[in-house]
Amino acid sequence: MKLTDFFENVPDIEIKSLMDDSRKKRPDSIFFCVKGLVNDGHEHIDEAIANGAIVIVHSEPLEKINPDVTYIKVKNVVHVFNQVADSFYDYPSHHMTMYGVTGTNGKSSVAWIIRNILNQIEPSAYVGTISIEYNNVKLPPLVASPNIDEVHG
Structure with a gap:
């Protein structure tokens, strides 16, 4: 699918997978910076990029920006992750x-x-x-x- 299938005013790039676990190798993926009770995805952006993320969906301000990556700031990462996953997997429910x-x-x-x-x-x-x-x-x-x-x- 294309990034433009999920978001407006973004590059028209191919997305092959979704992830919120930066340790997983997933080329051409969107990484969602989910904040949990113990871990915060914002702290693992570099690892996610090293493992194939080409798009970062985040809610917090970022100190470092990689020019080869697309960044999308949203209010609620979990809500957006649910919406994107629903569409990406053709609304399984x-x-x-x-x-x-x-x-x-x-x-x-x-x-x-x-x-x-x-x-x-x-x-x-x-x-x-x-x-x-x-x-x-x-x-x-x-x-x-x-x-x-x-x-x-």
Whole structure:
């Protein structure tokens, strides 16, 4: 996709992936500077660029600018990341029914059981602390809650 598919008044450059983890190698990607409780993506811009980011979406003022990179300042990086990921992955939530399980104990087990029941009717997925599963592919969970790119992709 092109950067112009997501933003106005930007260069017409090809985007191949999205990321908010600067440690991942993703050529021709947009890096979203997400601020979390522990880490702040703004502190990892250089690493993201070294790993392939050609566009930086940020909310804080930046001290250093790389002339080979496009910078886009926004008010809410997480909100913009969700919008871009939705479009980049062709609005996946529009093509499926989603269920959530809440509570104190047993959420992953209940969600896994529901997924297996629904799988008898149509292909179903599971995202939880046990694993991430879809179409006979089982991945280990990276964190308790997957990031925006993992949910949309």
